[in-house]
Amino acid sequence: MKKYSLTICFSLIGILVFIFNTSFLYKENMLQSKVLIDNTRTNPISDLTLIYCDITMQNIEAYDLKSNHISKEKTPLLSYTKGVIPSYKYNTYHNLVCSLQRSQNQKEPYYLHNYYEDDQIVVMSYLGTLSDTYIIDKNTKTPHSISFSSSIDLAKIYVSHIKIAKDTLILLGMKANEYESIVYTVSLNDYKVINCKSIPITEDAVKAQAHAITNQGNCIFAMDKQLMTYNPFTDQIGYTILPFSCTLIVPGDNQNIFLGSLAENSIRYILLDDSFNIIKTTELSLPAPNAHIVSLIYKNSSLYMATYHPNYILYPNYISVYALEDSNLIYCTAFLEKKHKALVYLY
Amino acid sequence: MMRKEIFPLTIKKRLLLIITVLIVIYCLTGFYVQKSGYYSPPYNKIDISLLLEKRAFSDEEYAILYAQTGIAKPIIDEIKYTNDFKSRMLEYQNYYFSNVSVKAKPMSPVTFYDVSEDENNKATKLFELAPYKNGYIFFHKSTHTFNWRHGHVGLVVDAKHGKVLESLEPGTTSILQDAEKWTYFPTFRMMRLKNTSIKQMDEIAAYATEYLSDIPYSIFSLKNKKNDYSTTHCSLLIWQAFYKFGIDLDSNKGIFVSPRDLASSDYLETLQVFGVNPGKKW
Numbered sequence: 001m002k003k004y005s006l007t008i009c010f011s012l013i014g015i016l017v018f019i020f021n022t023s024f025l026y027k028e029n030m031l032q033s034k035v036l037i038d039n040t041r042t043n044p045i046s047d048l049t050l051i052y053c054d055i056t057m058q059n060i061e062a063y064d065l066k067s068n069h070i071s072k073e074k075t076p077l078l079s080y081t082k083g084v085i086p087s088y089k090y091n092t093y094h095n096l097v098c099s100l101q102r103s104q105n106q107k108e109p110y111y112l113h114n115y116y117e118d119d120q121i122v123v124m125s126y127l128g129t130l131s132d133t134y135i136i137d138k139n140t141k142t143p144h145s146i147s148f149s150s151s152i153d154l155a156k157i158y159v160s161h162i163k164i165a166k167d168t169l170i171l172l173g174m175k176a177n178e179y180e181s182i183v184y185t186v187s188l189n190d191y192k193v194i195n196c197k198s199i200p201i202t203e204d205a206v207k208a209q210a211h212a213i214t215n216q217g218n219c220i221f222a223m224d225k226q227l228m229t230y231n232p233f234t235d236q237i238g239y240t241i242l243p244f245s246c247t248l249i250v251p252g253d254n255q256n257i258f259l260g261s262l263a264e265n266s267i268r269y270i271l272l273d274d275s276f277n278i279i280k281t282t283e284l285s286l287p288a289p290n291a292h293i294v295s296l297i298y299k300n301s302s303l304y305m306a307t308y309h310p311n312y313i314l315y316p317n318y319i320s321v322y323a324l325e326d327s328n329l330i331y332c333t334a335f336l337e338k339k340h341k342a343l344v345y346l347y
Numbered sequence: 348m349m350r351k352e353i354f355p356l357t358i359k360k361r362l363l364l365i366i367t368v369l370i371v372i373y374c375l376t377g378f379y380v381q382k383s384g385y386y387s388p389p390y391n392k393i394d395i396s397l398l399l400e401k402r403a404f405s406d407e408e409y410a411i412l413y414a415q416t417g418i419a420k421p422i423i424d425e426i427k428y429t430n431d432f433k434s435r436m437l438e439y440q441n442y443y444f445s446n447v448s449v450k451a452k453p454m455s456p457v458t459f460y461d462v463s464e465d466e467n468n469k470a471t472k473l474f475e476l477a478p479y480k481n482g483y484i485f486f487h488k489s490t491h492t493f494n495w496r497h498g499h500v501g502l503v504v505d506a507k508h509g510k511v512l513e514s515l516e517p518g519t520t521s522i523l524q525d526a527e528k529w530t531y532f533p534t535f536r537m538m539r540l541k542n543t544s545i546k547q548m549d550e551i552a553a554y555a556t557e558y559l560s561d562i563p564y565s566i567f568s569l570k571n572k573k574n575d576y577s578t579t580h581c582s583l584l585i586w587q588a589f590y591k592f593g594i595d596l597d598s599n600k601g602i603f604v605s606p607r608d609l610a611s612s613d614y615l616e617t618l619q620v621f622g623v624n625p626g627k628k629w
Contacts, residue, residue: 012367
């Protein structure tokens with residue numbers, strides 16, 4: 001009896017732990033998709049990556065969409081405010097920034113808000129002011145602070161977009177507690193601020209998808225039925241009147257810009273050229289009604305759109321590809337439900 | 348012989364008995380914690396559309412709207428002249444009476460947070476936040492440790508960009524989080540200081556952003572270190588922000604301040620509730 005009572009006791013503990021911690025034991029399901037439309041000769045989504053994560057933004061899964069199958073990315077990822085980054089990259093770059101701060105007896109930054117990387121540089125933008133954004137030279141692995149004169153506006157900002165244009169770094173930030181943006185133009189030769197511009201904007205333009213930086217370096221804002229543009233190289237502000245209000249801005253990898261307005265079953269859109277002249281106005285059909293836009297990418301004259309449909313019957317997520325020249329849906333693949341995680345980014 | 352009769356159990360058996368009793372108590376409190384994860388209105392949803400056509404309400408009508416939507420008088424007065432007042436209030440009502448099933452998820456081996464999941468185990472958004480400003484305080488009761496439903500609290504510091512300052516958990520520092528995150532928890536209460544100007548609340552929010560960000564979390568941080576910002580926790584951070592301006596939000600004035608202590612403060616008024624008893628402060 002003595003022997004069995006301890007066994008029973010620990011069995012009871014085990015059962016109770018199991019009951020209260022069943023989430024440890026759920027089985028993840030693999031991502032499954034179904035191609036619904038394919039009017040292309042090549043698979044247009046073969047170089048895309050889908051990012052899924054749970055509500056804590058700590059359990060992240062990345063899926064590469066190869067030509068004929070989906071493969072799960074093994075590299076651990078870490079989330080920051082505006083996206084995800086491979087953990088090893090974050091650790092490397094963050095440590096470089098911290099070492100710079102330590103060498104200057106400055107406080108180390110604590111929360112990565114935005115990040116940019118190309119072949120030459122990495123930009124790590126932490127919560128705070130311009131002083132909390134750092135540039136890392138990838139060739140020399142040297143971190144640099146951005147230097148500036150005392151006259152510039154050093155408000156707390158959320159850096160929403162980072163772009164390199166004409167060998168210059170452009171930071172587009174939203175001022176904390178204001179409906180106002182700040183554009184910093186930084187030389188990549190000496191990491192000094194060349195120009196700083198504060199621009200009042202509307203409440204709608206503050207939203208993440210309602211402003212952007214074009215490949216030419218122009219900062220653009222969707223403000224009701226007009227597009228406000230700012231050229232940091234000429235310090236000129238311009239306006240383009242639009243036929244309808246847009247809430248989505250996607251600069252293309254060519255010179256054009258896609259502006260969209262989401263409706264229940266479609267997206268009305270406007271295409272602009274690099275001088276902000278309207279090329280085209282029409283609409284695109286959505287793969288299913290009541291879509292939430294997850295991500296938009298405009299490249300190779302095609303619009304790639306990831307959507308989420310909360311009231312779905314068959315599929316919660318779709319990746320749709322539109323040829324914008326003739327506004328046709330040329331490819332559409334649906335994704336089955338992913339347990340415990342939601343599609344949050346498309347890269 | 349007599350001692351053996353009076354104390355018939357050996358030490359081993361006593362230990363076993365104590366462990367068993369503790370497990371039973373833990374289980375019972377666990378069942379209570381599970382049951383207390385969400386308050387569903389025990390009354391029916393009624394048609395308030397005609398009532399919403401009015402723009403002036405009696406105290407009784409404010410009470411009806413509060414009971415039906417979770418939106419209190421100050422917010423109603425703020426939005427009643429907007430074009431979409433009726434549709435917004437009806438939306439709040441729909442959320443307020445929606446079916447919510449609560450599931451506990453582990454944050455750590457001993458701390459859990461509640462969410463509501465759909466049939467595919469995905470966390471779902473449960474309600475819309477009422478309009479909020481800097482200095483407003485967000486509460487939920489959806490976290491528990493060792494079956495103590497302690498909840499969590501945060502301070503709105505940038506309403507224009509939807510940012511709330513929070514001290515989250517051990518191993519983190521106090522940080523800005525998105526306000527929308529709170530709509531995924533099955534319990535929520537929005538409160539603010541009574542009779543306080545927007546300017547002063549902006550000052551409190553600005554102070555918190557400047558001096559209470561990036562502070563390491565410690566559950567052992569006590570109120571007696573009033574000017575020591577070396578560590579903090581969720582409710583202490585809020586208390587510190589307001590105490591700087593001479594407002595002691597700790598309702599029981601103990602050395603430790605919890606979300607419940609803050610929510611029970613007479614200095615605060617409720618603006619919105621979801622999943623909690625509107626008739627109680629906690």
